Amino acid sequence: MTRNLKRRSFIETSVKGVAAAGLLTASCIRPASGSCLEGKFIHHVFFWMKEPVTQQARDKFEKALKDLVTVETIVDHHLGIPAPTDRGVIDNTYAYSLLTTFRNKADQDIYQTHPTHLKFIDDCQDLWERVVVYDSISI
Amino acid sequence: MTRNLKRRSFIETSVKGVAAAGLLTASCIRPASGSCLEGKFIHHVFFWMKEPVTQQARDKFEKALKDLVTVETIVDHHLGIPAPTDRGVIDNTYAYSLLTTFRNKADQDIYQTHPTHLKFIDDCQDLWERVVVYDSISI
Numbered sequence: 001m002t003r004n005l006k007r008r009s010f011i012e013t014s015v016k017g018v019a020a021a022g023l024l025t026a027s028c029i030r031p032a033s034g035s036c037l038e039g040k041f042i043h044h045v046f047f048w049m050k051e052p053v054t055q056q057a058r059d060k061f062e063k064a065l066k067d068l069v070t071v072e073t074i075v076d077h078h079l080g081i082p083a084p085t086d087r088g089v090i091d092n093t094y095a096y097s098l099l100t101t102f103r104n105k106a107d108q109d110i111y112q113t114h115p116t117h118l119k120f121i122d123d124c125q126d127l128w129e130r131v132v133v134y135d136s137i138s139i
Numbered sequence: 140m141t142r143n144l145k146r147r148s149f150i151e152t153s154v155k156g157v158a159a160a161g162l163l164t165a166s167c168i169r170p171a172s173g174s175c176l177e178g179k180f181i182h183h184v185f186f187w188m189k190e191p192v193t194q195q196a197r198d199k200f201e202k203a204l205k206d207l208v209t210v211e212t213i214v215d216h217h218l219g220i221p222a223p224t225d226r227g228v229i230d231n232t233y234a235y236s237l238l239t240t241f242r243n244k245a246d247q248d249i250y251q252t253h254p255t256h257l258k259f260i261d262d263c264q265d266l267w268e269r270v271v272v273y274d275s276i277s278i
Contacts, residue, residue, distance in 0.1 A: 035215050036175030037215050037216060037217035038215075042217055042236065042238060076174050076175050078174075078176035078177060078181055078277065080181055080277055081278050083247075083274035083275055084276075085244070090274060091271055091273055092273075092274065105224070108222075133229045134230055134233070134236060135224045136220065136221065136222055136238070137219055139201055139219060
């Protein structure tokens, strides 16, 4: 019984700890497959910055990206720069990658006209020279 | 006490159920942020197929993609087609999107030379006309 109580206590503490740390997000516990990506609406944006790309421009843009991904309908995100890979098929000419996932197209549509997104475009559109977006839904 | 026992039973069953269903993957429980993407190596591939794209070619390619993403070092994946979005910045001309995440570049390097990946290329390279890859690491 002592062991059982300890075990119960451990399990309860673990569950509470996981919940408190915000580790069990909707994106993680929903799909039966265990995938955080499967079934999601994928919105991947690549930015090419105006040359010369100053440190000041980088700092401003990275702060703006971090504000942008607070939009509530974003399930998960990855703010990236080109990885140190270089093969013929790889495009590593972009400056920033913004990968966001949504539950569905409707949630992505909300993001498109969200005040935080409009502010991001307003604040940063002078920084970039070219933007390419790839939107994907599961096969 | 009865209530406590029931609660314990519920929690234990829930934890076991979650574990048994494979819902608590490494990708989901590792990061303190709750993000499945943050810190990952992102490998996003877009395929343009040779015209005309027959249903037979699609079936073969989709089966091959599903085999490909069984490579052990892939943390998570999304097999996609263009979403029904259409704005000036959106490139929706590709036929398939293959988004995979890895713990780091080393794991992605293993994938590049993995027999399953080499077989995928060997089996399918006659189906595509153009491939573009974007690799990203977190800022």
